[in-house]
Amino acid sequence: MAITGGTNLNSVPASQKQTLATNYLDLSSSDNAGWGQQYLPDLMEKEAEVFGPRTISGFLSQVGAEEAMTADQVVWSEQGRLHLSYKGDIDAENVITIQSDIDGNFGPGVSSIVEAGMTTHGVRVNDTVIVANTNVTVKCLVTTVSGADITVAPYDGVAIAALTTNLSTTILVYGSEYGKATGYYNNTGASKVLENHTANEPNFLTFTNKPIIMKDYYEVSGSDASRIGWVEISTEMGQSGYLWYLKAESDTRARFNDYIEMSMLESVKASGTNAVDDHLDIGGTAATSAGTQGLFDAIEDRGNVTTGVTGVNASTDLAEFDAILAEFDKQGAIEENMMFVNRGTSLAMDDMLASMNSYGAGGTSYGVFNNSEDMALNLGFSGFRRGSYDFYKSDFRYLNDQATRGGINAANTASALRGVMIPAGTSSVYDQTVGQSMKRPFLHIRYRASQTDDRRMKSWVTGSVGAATSSLDAMNLHFLTERCLITQGANNFMLLK
Numbered sequence: 022m023a024i025t026g027g028t029n030l031n032s033v034p035a036s037q038k039q040t041l042a043t044n045y046l047d048l049s050s051s052d053n054a055g056w057g058q059q060y061l062p063d064l065m066e067k068e069a070e071v072f073g074p075r076t077i078s079g080f081l082s083q084v085g086a087e088e089a090m091t092a093d094q095v096v097w098s099e100q101g102r103l104h105l106s107y108k109g110d111i112d113a114e115n116v117i118t119i120q121s122d123i124d125g126n127f128g129p130g131v132s133s134i135v136e137a138g139m140t141t142h143g144v145r146v147n148d149t150v151i152v153a154n155t156n157v158t159v160k161c162l163v164t165t166v167s168g169a170d171i172t173v174a175p176y177d178g179v180a181i182a183a184l185t186t187n188l189s190t191t192i193l194v195y196g197s198e199y200g201k202a203t204g205y206y207n208n209t210g211a212s213k214v215l216e217n218h219t220a221n222e223p224n225f226l227t228f229t230n231k232p233i234i235m236k237d238y239y240e241v242s243g244s245d246a247s248r249i250g251w252v253e254i255s256t257e258m259g260q261s262g263y264l265w266y267l268k269a270e271s272d273t274r275a276r277f278n279d280y281i282e283m284s285m286l287e288s289v290k291a292s293g294t295n296a297v298d299d300h301l302d303i304g305g306t307a308a309t310s311a312g313t314q315g316l317f318d319a320i321e322d323r324g325n326v327t328t329g330v331t332g333v334n335a336s337t338d339l340a341e342f343d344a345i346l347a348e349f350d351k352q353g354a355i356e357e358n359m360m361f362v363n364r365g366t367s368l369a370m371d372d373m374l375a376s377m378n379s380y381g382a383g384g385t386s387y388g389v390f391n392n393s394e395d396m397a398l399n400l401g402f403s404g405f406r407r408g409s410y411d412f413y414k415s416d417f418r419y420l421n422d423q424a425t426r427g428g429i430n431a432a433n434t435a436s437a438l439r440g441v442m443i444p445a446g447t448s449s450v451y452d453q454t455v456g457q458s459m460k461r462p463f464l465h466i467r468y469r470a471s472q473t474d475d476r477r478m479k480s481w482v483t484g485s486v487g488a489a490t491s492s493l494d495a496m497n498l499h500f501l502t503e504r505c506l507i508t509q510g511a512n513n514f515m516l517l518k
Contacts, residue, residue: 076275077419078282081466081506084359084443087477089470094231095507101226105143105194109169111152113183115161119144119169120188134187138169143221146205148197154190156182162198228323232469232505233288233313235280239273243486243494270498274480277500281478283425285466285506288315313505316464320441323511325352328518338373339407345442345515346408353513355444357411362440363420363430366517370414374402417441439517444510463513468504476503 106123118138121127128139144150148163152173159181161173171192175181184190291297291311301311320326325348327341349355362370404413420438421427430437444463469476479501482488486496508514 076279077422077425078278080361080417080419081282081285081464084464087466087468089475089477090232090467091469091471094229095467095505096227096229097507097509098227099510101223105221107139107142107144107192108188109138109190109192110187111154111181111184111190113180114172115174115181116170116172117152117190117192119171119192123191140168142169144171144192144194145197145219145221147199148194151193151195152181152190153193154181154184156184230314230467230505230507232467232503233284234503235277235284235501237273237277237280237500239270239498241269241486241496243484243496246486246496273498274500278478279425281502281504283419284313284315285504286316286419287318288313288506289318290314314508315506316441316508317438317516319506319508319511320514320516323508324514324516325512326516326518338369342407342412346410348515349410349513353444353510355513356409357445358413358515359443359445360412360414360440361417361420361443362414362517363417363427363438366439367414367416371402374405412442413445436518441517442515444513463509465507465509466504467507468502476501478502 102123107119108121108123109117109119111117119142120134120138127134128141144163144166146163146166150161150163150173152159152161159175159177159179161175163171164174165172289312297311314322327345402414404411417440419425420430420440426438481499482496483490483499484493484496485491
């Protein structure tokens with residue numbers, strides 16, 4: 022079955038200042054005599070809302086909070102893992118060269134495997150460890166530590182086969198064992214020399230983001246503001262009347278509110294070496310930190326991405342969710358998660374859940390299982406529980422609307438976004454600005470504000486229409502905001518692609 026969309030829709034995205042043929046009605050262009058015809062047409066003067074609710078904002082207000090800030094950037098730190106687990110190589114002498122931690126971090130300032138190995142690990146002499154690779158899983162005692170190289174002695178005395186492929190061996194510290202009457206020394210030999218035994222300090226990562234300044238404006242001349250139209254308009258703000266500039270001003274405001282939300286979802290940071298930074302160069306100072314990190318980029322950078330099991334869109338099944346659960350178990354294991362998905366993924370989840378019912382194929386108890394002949398059949402699910410996790414599903418208009426991400430997804434299905442999973446609740450982080458640990462939602466907006474200027478959402482009017490502020494025979498309505506999105510604990514998020 023093929024569906025063909027209309028090609029003559031009134032879907033011009035930019036509101037114009039007047040009611041012209043290009044953006045509404047014109048009797049002179051119809052199949053009659055136009056304004057010179059003998060009989061008055063039956064004019065339906067009420068504007069039809071054919072696209073329904075046109076705005077996509079509201080997603081972040083459901084899952085996050087907003088806080089004021091006074092600095093040019095936000096810095097926060099997140100706790101590292103509690104237990105010590107690393108990856109590396111082992112040779113024939115039972116010497117393991119540690120190359121990265123379990124999450125693939127190679128140490129401060131290092132972004133790839135280096136020959137010298139990872140020297141900033143926490144493995145110490147006399148630690149008991151589990152060494153595992155494709156050949157063996159064995160319990161060992163650490164006998165020596167020299168930089169990135171640690172020597173282990175298996176408790177069963179069996180030598181471990183060498184595997185020098187990068188990151189082929191996993192090491193987990195599970196305890197320690199010392200001899201009688203010993204300090205933190207190597208137990209072997211008569212000298213009992215101190216062997217690289219230092220206290221382990223807590224590990225954490227520091228992240229930053231910066232706010233961006235967004236602007237827009239609407240302008241109408243004094244003459245156009247006083248003209249009465251013959252089409253009754255209705256605006257996104259609930260206004261109605263026959264003044265067309267009310268419609269255009271409301272559309273501009275609604276579009277700007279959507280831009281705010283879309284920017285917090287889609288934005289990325291500039292590399293510092295391209296035309297973006299040159300264009301934003303102000304006063305001779307290069308804007309080397311242009312851009313800000315939005316939600317999708319933060320998840321791809323620090324979180325989890327699933328592409329399904331068998332395909333891009335219709336692959337939502339229990340196998341995919343079991344894989345997601347296994348990944349969440351490795352992370353924060355937050356039990357309640359909210360899913361915001363597109364239409365195809367939402368329907369695939371409904372079909373998956375319905376197929377779990379033995380009567381689903383016959384359609385007798387699909388959806389709400391107390392269906393009767395006198396009620397509408399519920400063919401959808403709002404949530405489910407799998408293992409110890411609760412998932413709550415909601416449609417994400419931004420991913421469905423043809424004029425937003427829905428159109429982008431259709432243009433490139435290989436990298437289309439199916440949805441996003443966001444953990445419910447709060448996280449505890451150390452705020453560098455406040456100077457103390459605080460609990461905040463995993464997602465929250467930071468906007469610039471002080472006693473002098475609140476830049477959360479500014480709007481002001483200039484010109485001579487209404488409250489006269491200048492000699493300009495027009496009204497200029499300005500919009501401005503300065504904000505950024507803070508994505509804490511991105512390792513607990515999941516992007517569905």
